[in-house]
Amino acid sequence: MGQPVINPDIYRRLEEFLAGKGLRRTRQRDVIIEAAFSTTDHFTADELWERARQLDPAASRATLYRTLSLLVESGLLREIDLGMQQTCYDPNFVDHPRHNHLICSDCRKIVEFEDKHLNLLEDCISRRLGFQPQSTSLRIEASCETLRTMGVCEERKKSGGR
Ligand SMILES: [Zn+2]
Ligand SMILES: [Zn+2]
Known part of the structure; x- marks a missing residue:
């Protein structure tokens, strides 16, 4: 896998959002963020988990869920109903709101x-x-x-x- 190119706007908005909550970027969170935004595909939490573990075998599932809800709360990621059993997440609303x-x-x-x-x-x-x-x-x-x-x-x- 090559280095994914992630829209720098995402990091800028994320840092603003985290700062507002007194949080900061961590290596653990960055792995999840990279896994989420290195694709334009929609994904479930399980699919994101697979990708995060490929990026970093030490990725933590608890961090995955916490980061997912932070990303949804910040508006960078949207939960969407695609008529599947599991909730899907959509990383494309930043570029195509x-x-x-x-x-x-x-x-x-x-x-x-x-x-x-x-x-x-x-x-x-x-x-x-x-x-x-x-x-x-x-x-x-x-x-x-x-x-x-x-x-x-x-x-x-x-x-x-x-
Ligand atoms: Zn068909
Ligand atoms: Zn979409």
């Missing part, structure tokens, strides 16, 4: 998308009802092209259903 997900209902393949019409619509609806929009994320369940043309997705076995 208004992205949404299209999910194949068979193989669970995930495609991220942004659409300014959707943003406009969300703003309009919120304002009309007297709210100020903060965050929204749309999940569209659909069938991918493979499913439509072949009747079944290649990756179905791998995903193990819902």
Whole structure:
């Protein structure tokens, strides 16, 4: 594995956030952060754990969970519902704060998308009802092209259903 390139903005925002709580970056936390943001894939806590252990066999599971909740609280990482049994974490909201997900209902393949019409619509609806929009994320369940043309997705076995 090469050195992952992590958006320096993430470290800057993280340090600000930690400082506000009287915390600082530690080697242990950095391993989790590196594991979380060296990918654009969505991941579960277990998947993050696998990656963290590859980076540092001494990684601690307690630190993993504590760091995960710090990252979610800081807004750098978002918990998302992808219709799976486990909570998924999404590292892409820093770069794409208004992205949404299209999910194949068979193989669970995930495609991220942004659409300014959707943003406009969300703003309009919120304002009309007297709210100020903060965050929204749309999940569209659909069938991918493979499913439509072949009747079944290649990756179905791998995903193990819902
Ligand atoms: Zn996403
Ligand atoms: Zn599919």
